[in-house]
Amino acid sequence: MHSGSSNAARVGAPRKTIGDIAKAAGVSKGAVSYALNGKPGVSDATRQRILAIARDLGWHPSSAARALSDGRTGVLGLIVDRPARTLGIESFFMQLISGIEATLSARDVGLLLQVTDDQEKEMAAYRQWWAQRRVDGVILVDLRRDDPRVPLLEQLGMPCVVIGGPEGLGALPGIWSDDTGAVTEVVEYLAALGHRRIARVAGLRGLYHTALRDRGVAATAQRLGLPEVDTVYADYTGEEGARMTRALLSRRPVPTAVIYDNDVMAVAGVAVAHEMGVDIPRELSVVAWDDSPLCQLVHPQLSAVSRDIAAYGSHAAERLLEIVDGTPSGTAQDATPRLVPRGSTAPPRD
Amino acid sequence: MHSGSSNAARVGAPRKTIGDIAKAAGVSKGAVSYALNGKPGVSDATRQRILAIARDLGWHPSSAARALSDGRTGVLGLIVDRPARTLGIESFFMQLISGIEATLSARDVGLLLQVTDDQEKEMAAYRQWWAQRRVDGVILVDLRRDDPRVPLLEQLGMPCVVIGGPEGLGALPGIWSDDTGAVTEVVEYLAALGHRRIARVAGLRGLYHTALRDRGVAATAQRLGLPEVDTVYADYTGEEGARMTRALLSRRPVPTAVIYDNDVMAVAGVAVAHEMGVDIPRELSVVAWDDSPLCQLVHPQLSAVSRDIAAYGSHAAERLLEIVDGTPSGTAQDATPRLVPRGSTAPPRD
DNA sequence: TCACAGCACTGAACCGTTTAAGTGTCAATA
DNA sequence: TATTGACACTTAAACGGTTCAGTGCTGTGA
Numbered sequence: 001m002h003s004g005s006s007n008a009a010r011v012g013a014p015r016k017t018i019g020d021i022a023k024a025a026g027v028s029k030g031a032v033s034y035a036l037n038g039k040p041g042v043s044d045a046t047r048q049r050i051l052a053i054a055r056d057l058g059w060h061p062s063s064a065a066r067a068l069s070d071g072r073t074g075v076l077g078l079i080v081d082r083p084a085r086t087l088g089i090e091s092f093f094m095q096l097i098s099g100i101e102a103t104l105s106a107r108d109v110g111l112l113l114q115v116t117d118d119q120e121k122e123m124a125a126y127r128q129w130w131a132q133r134r135v136d137g138v139i140l141v142d143l144r145r146d147d148p149r150v151p152l153l154e155q156l157g158m159p160c161v162v163i164g165g166p167e168g169l170g171a172l173p174g175i176w177s178d179d180t181g182a183v184t185e186v187v188e189y190l191a192a193l194g195h196r197r198i199a200r201v202a203g204l205r206g207l208y209h210t211a212l213r214d215r216g217v218a219a220t221a222q223r224l225g226l227p228e229v230d231t232v233y234a235d236y237t238g239e240e241g242a243r244m245t246r247a248l249l250s251r252r253p254v255p256t257a258v259i260y261d262n263d264v265m266a267v268a269g270v271a272v273a274h275e276m277g278v279d280i281p282r283e284l285s286v287v288a289w290d291d292s293p294l295c296q297l298v299h300p301q302l303s304a305v306s307r308d309i310a311a312y313g314s315h316a317a318e319r320l321l322e323i324v325d326g327t328p329s330g331t332a333q334d335a336t337p338r339l340v341p342r343g344s345t346a347p348p349r350d
Numbered sequence: 351m352h353s354g355s356s357n358a359a360r361v362g363a364p365r366k367t368i369g370d371i372a373k374a375a376g377v378s379k380g381a382v383s384y385a386l387n388g389k390p391g392v393s394d395a396t397r398q399r400i401l402a403i404a405r406d407l408g409w410h411p412s413s414a415a416r417a418l419s420d421g422r423t424g425v426l427g428l429i430v431d432r433p434a435r436t437l438g439i440e441s442f443f444m445q446l447i448s449g450i451e452a453t454l455s456a457r458d459v460g461l462l463l464q465v466t467d468d469q470e471k472e473m474a475a476y477r478q479w480w481a482q483r484r485v486d487g488v489i490l491v492d493l494r495r496d497d498p499r500v501p502l503l504e505q506l507g508m509p510c511v512v513i514g515g516p517e518g519l520g521a522l523p524g525i526w527s528d529d530t531g532a533v534t535e536v537v538e539y540l541a542a543l544g545h546r547r548i549a550r551v552a553g554l555r556g557l558y559h560t561a562l563r564d565r566g567v568a569a570t571a572q573r574l575g576l577p578e579v580d581t582v583y584a585d586y587t588g589e590e591g592a593r594m595t596r597a598l599l600s601r602r603p604v605p606t607a608v609i610y611d612n613d614v615m616a617v618a619g620v621a622v623a624h625e626m627g628v629d630i631p632r633e634l635s636v637v638a639w640d641d642s643p644l645c646q647l648v649h650p651q652l653s654a655v656s657r658d659i660a661a662y663g664s665h666a667a668e669r670l671l672e673i674v675d676g677t678p679s680g681t682a683q684d685a686t687p688r689l690v691p692r693g694s695t696a697p698p699r700d
Numbered sequence: 701t702c703a704c705a706g707c708a709c710t711g712a713a714c715c716g717t718t719t720a721a722g723t724g725t726c727a728a729t730a
Numbered sequence: 731t732a733t734t735g736a737c738a739c740t741t742a743a744a745c746g747g748t749t750c751a752g753t754g755c756t757g758t759g760a
Contacts, residue, residue: 060481065716088441131410415746
């Protein structure tokens, strides 16, 4: 970094500093700083005068100087570690980011984003961000079982909020939605329609919420006296969703309902059913997790588990800002996802 | 910003500074700086010793201090101004970002991301980023006709690369792909299949590339002696894609082929055709712009105009880094998008 | 043998803020 | 009337780097 070329030509008007304001106002830099930051130490008249001059001069604080002085950067970080091919199509992250931004931009805090393709790089990036004080804290997503990032962040002492939980967080604060409750609702709904042979195309095995949903589905099926739910694992891509659906539809007895762990796999599953001549919802009911617009693009429209992902991001950002400001914060629960029934679910044929 | 609470508890080990290294090595801070930055001024033996000590101490440069001193932040900015509902589902931005990151992370440069919902806010954000020196430069996307952001960035003198062009850039450097050539290929292909009544569901009217494609389609149709291409404009969402498709399929004579300006609208169009009992590709051929995995999720799979969006982002980031380093840079052309024919295109029935 | 160039390094200023500590003034209190 | 305290400021250090202008030493050539 900062290779060759010494000081590139920085043209344009020279930056205004609080020194300029001080000179113009005939006071010291300190007084200007107090005035500008709304701190006591200057009379109201002087404060107004300084504020006016700052405005006239078009002054803006240098983020570098401020960061150097007070140890805050005014930037939070987010690292997304997913292979590029699954990243693009899933709307989860964009919605999450847009929620985070809603909170941050209101407070003039920036979001530093990094996309990596393996966890080692992600961990290295946290170390570096913190060592260089590039960010004040991070939002951690895609919590895994025995996630090595958790002890790392604990050890670094880096302010952090985990999206996920309520377990597996160590001492880190988390924000989670009740996936268990949501899968319970889904299984109960399918059972009420008359389904008994339910299958599931789950997400990555290593992810914490996959395990949570696994448990919830199994427990509910058992409670309702249903046979064990046939679960296969995939990587959220359409290809795997299609492949797994083919596998499931080839089993005997064939399931009458499939729960998918994301919308993309569900849509791919619908395409496969179509290709195999299986009618949805007459012969097969389909439920998707995460209700993106994608679910309404296909025919029939998909019944889906819906949650407000942007709100999720918003809340996580708020919590992180509090933590950065020194307010301790525990783990909190967000709204429970709820099922939105659409055309892809119906009673089974027989 | 930087409200209440003075200095939040910053625990953890105190940061190592070049002062610590200097003390340990028995040299001055200046010598350490020269050694660490590979600059002349220290002997090789001393340099090695200093490097070793820095490693042992686990030193990392403070980004704030460096930024304050040399005027560089090591961060580039990207502002995405699209309504949240269209943001999530379109894979364009995630692919673009992932390409940008590929370039940046290799050079230890960060990406500051902002999502806004109107252009005024976007422009305000550029002003502020530059005034506060939060970023060294920005990548501008979604170039519009008579885009007010262009004069703004020119006036600010903020390093910048525009994704889009080759016109409408003012003096800003751009990176563009030959959309005109690509639409030409599409129209020629459809004409070769025998289509004469071609329609188009275009993207936002104000976007520069929409106009470019408009012109390309019109010119090619005229050259080939086809009737005028029936063009309607939409906002890239599935809803509008569906609505526009319904409108087009209700016209008489009904078009035998539709070109969509993005994948989402094309998929929605397919769903509408299905719902209206129009067989694809026998009665209607469909071509999508931007070949995301989405195009292969539906049945039949969509013929699509494909371009390497990640590479696009990568190149833009490289160019911007050069500019920030003081290398002047003109407008450059990236690879031309190419048509990938799949199952959604065929000769018309009659 | 002396002048001088070149090297390796030091010292200090500088970037633009924040903030602790200090100073001078004035009014209220003992 | 002297003491105190509050207020409105100023001064200067600190944050952690980079860089410019020296400084002292060594080796070379005349």
